[in-house]
Amino acid sequence: xxxxxxxxxxxxxxxxxxxxxxxxxxxxxxxxxxxxxxxxxxxxxxxxxxxxxxxxxxxxxxxxxxxxxxxxxxxxxxxxxxxxxxxxxxxxxxxxxxxxxxxxxxxxxxxxxxxxxxxxxx
Amino acid sequence: xxxxxxxxxxxxxxxxxxxxxxxxxxxxxxxxxxxxxxxxxxxxxxxxxxxxxxxxxxxxxxxxxxxxxxxxxxxxxxxxxxxxxxxxxxxxxxxxxxxxxxxxxx
Numbered sequence: 001x002x003x004x005x006x007x008x009x010x011x012x013x014x015x016x017x018x019x020x021x022x023x024x025x026x027x028x029x030x031x032x033x034x035x036x037x038x039x040x041x042x043x044x045x046x047x048x049x050x051x052x053x054x055x056x057x058x059x060x061x062x063x064x065x066x067x068x069x070x071x072x073x074x075x076x077x078x079x080x081x082x083x084x085x086x087x088x089x090x091x092x093x094x095x096x097x098x099x100x101x102x103x104x105x106x107x108x109x110x111x112x113x114x115x116x117x118x119x120x121x122x
Numbered sequence: 123x124x125x126x127x128x129x130x131x132x133x134x135x136x137x138x139x140x141x142x143x144x145x146x147x148x149x150x151x152x153x154x155x156x157x158x159x160x161x162x163x164x165x166x167x168x169x170x171x172x173x174x175x176x177x178x179x180x181x182x183x184x185x186x187x188x189x190x191x192x193x194x195x196x197x198x199x200x201x202x203x204x205x206x207x208x209x210x211x212x213x214x215x216x217x218x219x220x221x222x223x224x225x226x227x228x
Contacts, residue, residue, distance in 0.1 A: 035218075037166075044209060044220055044221070044222045044223045045158075045160075045166065045209055045211075045220040045223075046220065047217050047218045047219070047220070050218075059216060059217070061217055095165055095166070100168075100171065106213045106214070106215065106216050106217070106218050107213050107218070108156035108168065108171050108211060108213050108218070109156075109158075109166075109168065109211075110168050110171075110177070111168075112165035112166055112167070113165065114165055115165055
């Protein structure tokens with residue numbers, strides 16, 4: 001059974017930084033791309049970033065490009081999201097999600113973590 | 123960027139009735155469309171991919187159809203546990219975009 005365990009959320013001041021983690025199990029981790037998807041309070045879903053199974057390729061939404069960095073530690077089956085220069089509109093529940101496709105590229109998401117709340121406020 | 127539009131924000135349906143949810147893409151995405159269900163306080167759950175393929179475990183009352191720019195999720199004979207938000211998502215182009223969601227009220 002696929003399991004994704006998100007962690008690292010919390011309260012941070014504008015301009016601050018935070019690192020989210022997502023520990024994965026139940027599948028061959030290095031085979032699948034992983035993404036982060038966020039949901040602002042009362043709003044819909046927004047894809048944030050993705051990384052290939054090998055870690056060699058990354059993709060970002062324009063809204064976070066240059067501020068967020070996605071990375072992976074294959075030895076720990078863990079994907080990270082380093083968030084810098086945080087703003088109020090980054091406040092959201094952040095979900096890690098497993099891409100369904102083995103081949104690198106845009107995909108849908110067949111498993112999701114439980115989410116971790118990031119609040120950016122002074 | 124592909125804009126995904128779910129025109130109906132809230133759909134109120136009685137138990138046992140049929141619910142039809144629509145999703146429109148701003149350009150041709152073939153059948154590269156997924157549907158998710160999200161209940162309050164929970165993560166989204168994949169229901170359908172490739173526009174019409176049900177995920178194992180998705181009840182048979184859920185069906186998807188459509189191609190190119192027009193897509194539909196149909197819930198036949200609505201059950202109380204189907205009360206949720208439903209999101210469509212395209213995966214034909216980067217970035218993978220979601221629709222704004224439709225809330226199904228029972």
